[in-house]
Amino acid sequence: MPGVVAxxxxxxxxxxxxxxxxxxxxPAQIELVAVTKxxxxxxxxxxxxxxxxxxxxxxxxxxxxxxxxxxxxxxxxANKISWDFIGTLQSNKVRPVLEWFAMIQSIDRGxxxxxxxxxxxxxxxxxxxxxxxxxxGSETQGGVEPDRLDxxxxxxxxxxxxxxxxxxxxxxxTDDENxxxxxxxxxxxxFHRLASRDLPGxxxxxxxxxxxxxxxxxxxxxxxxxxxxxxxFGPRRQ
Numbered sequence: 001m002p003g004v005v006a007x008x009x010x011x012x013x014x015x016x017x018x019x020x021x022x023x024x025x026x027p028a029q030i031e032l033v034a035v036t037k038x039x040x041x042x043x044x045x046x047x048x049x050x051x052x053x054x055x056x057x058x059x060x061x062x063x064x065x066x067x068x069x070x071x072x073x074x075x076x077x078a079n080k081i082s083w084d085f086i087g088t089l090q091s092n093k094v095r096p097v098l099e100w101f102a103m104i105q106s107i108d109r110g111x112x113x114x115x116x117x118x119x120x121x122x123x124x125x126x127x128x129x130x131x132x133x134x135x136x137g138s139e140t141q142g143g144v145e146p147d148r149l150d151x152x153x154x155x156x157x158x159x160x161x162x163x164x165x166x167x168x169x170x171x172x173x174t175d176d177e178n179x180x181x182x183x184x185x186x187x188x189x190x191f192h193r194l195a196s197r198d199l200p201g202x203x204x205x206x207x208x209x210x211x212x213x214x215x216x217x218x219x220x221x222x223x224x225x226x227x228x229x230x231x232x233f234g235p236r237r238q
Contacts, residue, residue: 005043006050008232016226019216030219033084033208035229038062038236041069047232048073053080056105056227058087064100086168086227088142095119098127105168105208108132108144113156120161127161130168130208133190135183137172149190150197157199166206167191171214180214184221191222 017027033056036044044055044066055070057063067083074081082102089097089106094115097104107113107129120127131152134143144152149167156164169187171180187209195204210218210226218226230236 003046003050004234005046005232008234009047009050009052012228012231015216016219019219023220023222025219029224031206031225033086033225033227034232035086035211035227036066036233037087037229039066039229039233041066041073043233044070045073048077048081052232053077054082054084056084056086057101060085060087060093060097060100064096067100091115095123098123098125102128103165104129106130106132106142107156107164108134108142108152110152110155113152113159113162117159117162125161126163128163128165129156130166130206131156131164133167133169133187135172135186136170137183141170143169146186146190150194153194153197153199153202157202159201162201164202166204166208167194168206168208170211171209171218177217180217181221184209184218184223188222 016030020027020030033054034047034052035056037058070081071078084103084105085097085101086105089104089112091111098120116127132143133149134141134145156162167187167190171183174180188207191204191207194202206225207223208225208227209223212228212231215226215228
């Protein structure tokens with residue numbers, strides 16, 4: 001009998017497939033990041049056993065112990081399991097985030113671009129990142145305003161140790177489908193506009209939009225990566 005997480009994941013995958021098909025897209029093009037904020041390693045391990053391989057964390061302080069626990073439990077999958085940092089990034093956490101995470105989804109200002117580029121150079125790596133766009137309408141959410149996005153992309157372009165691979169956005173906290181679609185379509189249009197500019201070091205591969213409450217709409221509006229936590233793991237622990 002499949003576990004609870006495995007069964008929830010199966011349902012999520014079916015919903016992703018149906019949303020993609022409604023938009024005339026191939027479901028195989030949609031990737032999933034399983035958000036593990038506040039979850040204990042035991043529950044994350046259940047996700048790995050269910051087939052999840054890409055995880056996301058919002059808070060750095062709880063990440064290293066969790067990531068190391070999963071590495072030790074699943075050493076044979078060490079090269080297949082990856083972690084994205086998806087929360088607000090503080091300047092003083094850039095180095096450890098680069099050391100522990102494969103991608104930063106929340107670069108939203110020039111200071112972070114400069115710091116990530118410099119510290120990645122010191123670490124001998126390339127910082128893979130997404131630019132976060134602010135369309136949620138919430139003052140507490142990060143992100144560059146849409147009309148300043150091109151400026152930030154230009155600032156990030158041509159860096160020796162930083163590569164922009166796409167955009168990330170958090171949708172408005174609302175049940176209004178039209179408002180959600182407007183927000184997601186704004187980011188999608190920016191994604192295609194930047195792709196057409198062909199800036200060095202700025203590649204529009206990943207459009208990360210959609211969480212548990214709105215991921216189907218996000219897929220219909222062009223997302224190829226969704227970030228889901230409670231839909232897979234159940235109610236979040238505080």
